[in-house]
Amino acid sequence: EEGGGGRDGRLEDEERRGEERRGRGGAWSDPTCRLRVQPVQRSSALLSPAVMFSSRKTWDIGHAPCLQELWKTDISLDAGSVDFLMSDGEDESSFLSLPSAPFSQRRSLTAELSDANSQKLLIQTLQDKVCDFQARLRSEEVARHLLVQQLQHSVQPKAGGGVQAQQEEPRSAAPNGVKLLQPSEPWRTFSCAEEKQLVKQLHSQVKELEEKLLDQTQEVERLRSELGATDLEKQLERLLVENRRLKQELKSCRCSELQKVDAAETCSRCPHSQEAEGLRREVSRWESQARLVALEKELLEKSSRVEVLQRQLEDSRRQADEWRSRQVEAEQKLRLCLQEREEGLVRQETAPPRVQTVEVDSAGSQKDLADMQTQNGALQEQLCAQRLRLQELETQLHESQRTSTQLRTQILVYEGEMERAQGQLEAEMQNLEEEKNRVIEEAFIRAESEMKAVHENLAGVRLNLLSLQPALRTLTSDYNCLKRQVQDFPFMLDRAITEAKQEICQVIGEVSSANQELLRKYRREMNLRKKCHNELVRLKGNIRVFCRVRPVSQEEQDSADAKTLLSFDSEDDAVLYLSNKGKTMTFELDKIFPPQATQEEVFQEVQSLVTSCIDGFNVCIFAYGQTGSGKTYTMEGVEGDPGINQRALRLLFDEVTEKAPDWDYRITVSLVEIYNETLRDLLRENPTDKLDIKMNPDGSGQLYVPGLTERTVQSPEDINRVFELGHANRATACTNLNEHSSRSHALLIITVSGFNGATGTRTQGRLNLVDLAGSERIGKSGAEGSRLREAQCINKSLSALGDVISALRGKHAHVPFRNSRLTYLLQDSLSGDSKTLMMVQVSPLPGNMSESVCSLKFAQRVRSVELSSSSSTSRRHENSSTSSSPTHDSVELDSPPVTPVPLPISRASSAGSTLSSTSRTPSSSRRRSQSQLAADRQVDSGGPVVGDGGQDD
Numbered sequence: 001e002e003g004g005g006g007r008d009g010r011l012e013d014e015e016r017r018g019e020e021r022r023g024r025g026g027a028w029s030d031p032t033c034r035l036r037v038q039p040v041q042r043s044s045a046l047l048s049p050a051v052m053f054s055s056r057k058t059w060d061i062g063h064a065p066c067l068q069e070l071w072k073t074d075i076s077l078d079a080g081s082v083d084f085l086m087s088d089g090e091d092e093s094s095f096l097s098l099p100s101a102p103f104s105q106r107r108s109l110t111a112e113l114s115d116a117n118s119q120k121l122l123i124q125t126l127q128d129k130v131c132d133f134q135a136r137l138r139s140e141e142v143a144r145h146l147l148v149q150q151l152q153h154s155v156q157p158k159a160g161g162g163v164q165a166q167q168e169e170p171r172s173a174a175p176n177g178v179k180l181l182q183p184s185e186p187w188r189t190f191s192c193a194e195e196k197q198l199v200k201q202l203h204s205q206v207k208e209l210e211e212k213l214l215d216q217t218q219e220v221e222r223l224r225s226e227l228g229a230t231d232l233e234k235q236l237e238r239l240l241v242e243n244r245r246l247k248q249e250l251k252s253c254r255c256s257e258l259q260k261v262d263a264a265e266t267c268s269r270c271p272h273s274q275e276a277e278g279l280r281r282e283v284s285r286w287e288s289q290a291r292l293v294a295l296e297k298e299l300l301e302k303s304s305r306v307e308v309l310q311r312q313l314e315d316s317r318r319q320a321d322e323w324r325s326r327q328v329e330a331e332q333k334l335r336l337c338l339q340e341r342e343e344g345l346v347r348q349e350t351a352p353p354r355v356q357t358v359e360v361d362s363a364g365s366q367k368d369l370a371d372m373q374t375q376n377g378a379l380q381e382q383l384c385a386q387r388l389r390l391q392e393l394e395t396q397l398h399e400s401q402r403t404s405t406q407l408r409t410q411i412l413v414y415e416g417e418m419e420r421a422q423g424q425l426e427a428e429m430q431n432l433e434e435e436k437n438r439v440i441e442e443a444f445i446r447a448e449s450e451m452k453a454v455h456e457n458l459a460g461v462r463l464n465l466l467s468l469q470p471a472l473r474t475l476t477s478d479y480n481c482l483k484r485q486v487q488d489f490p491f492m493l494d495r496a497i498t499e500a501k502q503e504i505c506q507v508i509g510e511v512s513s514a515n516q517e518l519l520r521k522y523r524r525e526m527n528l529r530k531k532c533h534n535e536l537v538r539l540k541g542n543i544r545v546f547c548r549v550r551p552v553s554q555e556e557q558d559s560a561d562a563k564t565l566l567s568f569d570s571e572d573d574a575v576l577y578l579s580n581k582g583k584t585m586t587f588e589l590d591k592i593f594p595p596q597a598t599q600e601e602v603f604q605e606v607q608s609l610v611t612s613c614i615d616g617f618n619v620c621i622f623a624y625g626q627t628g629s630g631k632t633y634t635m636e637g638v639e640g641d642p643g644i645n646q647r648a649l650r651l652l653f654d655e656v657t658e659k660a661p662d663w664d665y666r667i668t669v670s671l672v673e674i675y676n677e678t679l680r681d682l683l684r685e686n687p688t689d690k691l692d693i694k695m696n697p698d699g700s701g702q703l704y705v706p707g708l709t710e711r712t713v714q715s716p717e718d719i720n721r722v723f724e725l726g727h728a729n730r731a732t733a734c735t736n737l738n739e740h741s742s743r744s745h746a747l748l749i750i751t752v753s754g755f756n757g758a759t760g761t762r763t764q765g766r767l768n769l770v771d772l773a774g775s776e777r778i779g780k781s782g783a784e785g786s787r788l789r790e791a792q793c794i795n796k797s798l799s800a801l802g803d804v805i806s807a808l809r810g811k812h813a814h815v816p817f818r819n820s821r822l823t824y825l826l827q828d829s830l831s832g833d834s835k836t837l838m839m840v841q842v843s844p845l846p847g848n849m850s851e852s853v854c855s856l857k858f859a860q861r862v863r864s865v866e867l868s869s870s871s872s873t874s875r876r877h878e879n880s881s882t883s884s885s886p887t888h889d890s891v892e893l894d895s896p897p898v899t900p901v902p903l904p905i906s907r908a909s910s911a912g913s914t915l916s917s918t919s920r921t922p923s924s925s926r927r928r929s930q931s932q933l934a935a936d937r938q939v940d941s942g943g944p945v946v947g948d949g950g951q952d953d
């Protein structure tokens with residue numbers, strides 16, 4: 001207002017100066033100085049799309065552009081266009097529940113919204129839209145009203161009292177002190193001051209209007225942000241959220257009902273299910289009732305909300321009617337103004353212009369006049385533009401009228417839709433009410449029956465409780481007792497564990513001592529067993545003689561000479577009868593194997609001798625007999641049916657393995673052949689090399705065979721390899737193996753060395769398995785050359801063996817071991833406590849009878865010899881000692897007999913054997929049977945066969 005006042009002041013100054021100029025120069029005389037007063041040009045802001053409202057609360061600038069576009073493009077407002085308007089061309093989702101389909105489809109879509117929530121939402125949306133349309137209508141009406149007012153302001157001076165009144169009171173007609181120069185004012189001449197003042201007034205008016213427009217635009221923005229469509233959208237959003245929540249609640253209610261039904265089915269068999277089911281049903285009944293109450297409350301709220309909205313709708317409708325009537329009035333006024341203005345214009349055109357002549361006093365006045373004339377032209381142009389604008393406004397008015405008509409129609413349609421939806425909602429509510437009542441009744445009946453069942457169950461439970469009380473008391477007392485025991489249990493457990501530990505330690509000590517005692521007893525028993533065994537062997541005789549009669553072969557059976565002269569005692573397996581030249585000879589040996597005896601049966605009888613080798617005894621097993629009597633068969637056997645050699649080694653392996661935990665044994669094997677008194681090693685690479693028996697250079701007086709190969713064997717496979725090698729070497733050494741083998745002695749020397757780690761005891765025994773050469777007396781048959789020499793050598797060695805045994809038997813001071821390589825080599829195995837087995841092989845054929853008789857006599861003679869047990873003590877050495885040895889008793893009690901390592905062929909043992917033969921104890925004397933004595937006598941009378949070869953010792 002200050003600014004306005006300032007401007008007014010300036011205008012007054014200008015008027016005053018103009019008056020002065022007029023006073024000085026008189027009236028305006030120049031026609032060029034005539035001034036046409038033109039209507040005030042509207043601010044460009046008023047022509048902008050923005051619409052101003054008279055009231056602050058009715059600003060709605062956001063939707064105006066859309067309507068103006070419609071007006072410009074002349075789009076008819078059908079249902080689709082209404083939707084487009086409603087969505088404001090920006091976001092259709094702002095009207096979520098309203099389908100964007102044409103209006104013709106809306107009915108069917110609405111009909112599809114069957115449930116109450118959807119209908120409620122639809123009603124709400126429709127109401128919102130109605131409000132929205134009403135607001136838009138209001139805003140349009142306000143805009144039109146404003147335009148009309150503006151027009152009225154423009155034409156007011158003329159319509160109010162004509163140019164005269166304006167001339168009389170130019171300042172009072174303008175609001176806010178601004179003098180409005182109306183375009184309809186008739187042409188008149190003004191003084192320069194008046195013109196200048198008029199121009200200033202026009203400028204100030206324009207500025208004022210622009211400021212107002214700016215303020216109102218800002219106000220519009222503010223109101224739009226505060227109110228506008230956002231409230232409606234928020235409300236709509238809230239309602240949508242509420243609708244969604246209600247839907248989910250309904251769904252969860254249905255699901256819970258279904259789950260309850262399922263649970264009731266599954267638990268129907270449970271004994272406690274009835275009670276639980278009753279309680280659950282009661283809870284669900286209460287829940288459903290609570291839910292129904294909540295729904296009812298919600299429904300009431302919704303209903304009240306609908307009523308409020310309906311009231312708002314009524315109000316808005318009434319306001320719309322009022323606005324409509326006011327618009328009609330404004331239109332009428334506008335028409336009247338226009339009419340008057342047109343008439344004024346017509347009058348102006350028809351009336352002759354009054355031209356006042358103004359004398360130009362000065363060049364400045366003339367210039368002002370020219371400016372005024374220019375300004376007058378501009379005002380004329382503004383007048384034309386104003387007219388055009390008036391026409392446009394009229395067009396817009398018509399359009400807005402048409403739009404309002406269409407909107408009204410749309411409102412009516414929506415109202416009808418809303419009424420129908422409301423009717424459906426009411427019907428739905430009615431149905432829901434009925435459903436609710438029915439459900440409540442059913443729930444009540446169900447609850448009653450369930451309550452009854454619950455009461456019955458409760459009575460049963462009470463009874464059970466009464467019966468359970470004594471048991472509970474008992475259990476409580478037991479529990480307390482157990483609790484006390486559990487509390488004491490750790491102490492008891494500790495005590496028991498301590499006692500148990502002590503007992504266990506004590507028992508372990510006792511067991512350990514008992515174990516030691518048992519071990520001691522076991523050793524003593526073992527020694528006793530060995531002692532008994534040795535005693536038994538001694539009683540049986542250290543030299544044992546078996547006889548094996550070979551069967552008659554198929555070829556021999558076919559010959560006429562197959563009739564056997566040998567017969568056996570069925571009751572005594574030690575007696576053999578031989579019929580020769582009409583008289584029967586009886587031979588009694590330790591064991592006689594008939595032809596049908598198997599290799600296994602033969603080995604059963606010799607295996608005790610084999611095992612004594614492990615205990616440190618020297619054992620010698622001879623196979624004696626004529627060629628073809630079965631010596632090799634008995635010792636080596638055939639493939640698939642091994643003889644004593646392989647079986648002995650296997651047995652030794654088994655025994656050694658059995659004693660393995662305490663004893664560590666080593667078994668070595670040597671294969672030696674004696675042919676023509678020549679010693680050869682069958683396991684060395686060059687078996688033809690001759691071996692010699694020499695005195696040990698260490699001065700111990702023992703004999704040994706330098707270069708004799710000793711192969712360690714650990715398995716039957718090793719044995720097989722050794723035998724194969726020996727057999728191959730024996731074959732390379734001769735052209736005819738069979739011939740050669742019958743003329744040579746084959747010795748398998750097995751040495752078993754043992755060491756007891758616990759006691760430090762060492763043992764060594766030797767098992768000599770000898771396949772002797774044929775014992776037939778070839779020399780007497782007139783053989784010559786090499787055969788004679790072979791026969792002589794065989795006879796010599798066999799005679800030497802007989803002499804040795806005879807000397808042992810006769811307890812001679814001197815035993816001629818050195819008369820042959822065989823006896824020399826086997827000196828240790830034949831003397832002392834060594835054990836000797838002579839397996840005499842006999843052919844049953846009559847043609848071999850004389851040889852059989854010789855062999856049997858030799859066997860009889862050998863059997864009568866006994867080695868002295870006392871002499872054995874000198875042969876034993878303990879822990880690798882040489883000649884000094886413990887007494888026989890001490891060895892037997894504490895440890896197995898021990899022989900020195902390595903095993904020498906000792907001369908001292910020879911002396912020992914001599915000593916032993918002289919110091920034989922009476923207890924070791926052998927009781928012989930009468931038949932044996934008879935045989936001895938018979939042999940003595942017949943003369944020994946052994947001596948036939950002659951002795952060179």
Ligand SMILES: Nc1ncnc2c1ncn2[C@@H]1O[C@H](COP(=O)(O)OP(=O)(O)OP(=O)(O)O)[C@@H](O)[C@H]1O
Binds near residue numbers: 549628629634774
């Ligand atoms: N108990 C037996 N059962 C079956 N066959 C046997 C028996 N004893 C010997 N024979 C067979 O008799 C034959 C001669 O035996 P073997 O070669 O063992 O006699 P030998 O006394 O070793 O002869 P040599 O002194 O010439 O070596 C062989 O064919 C052998 O198979």
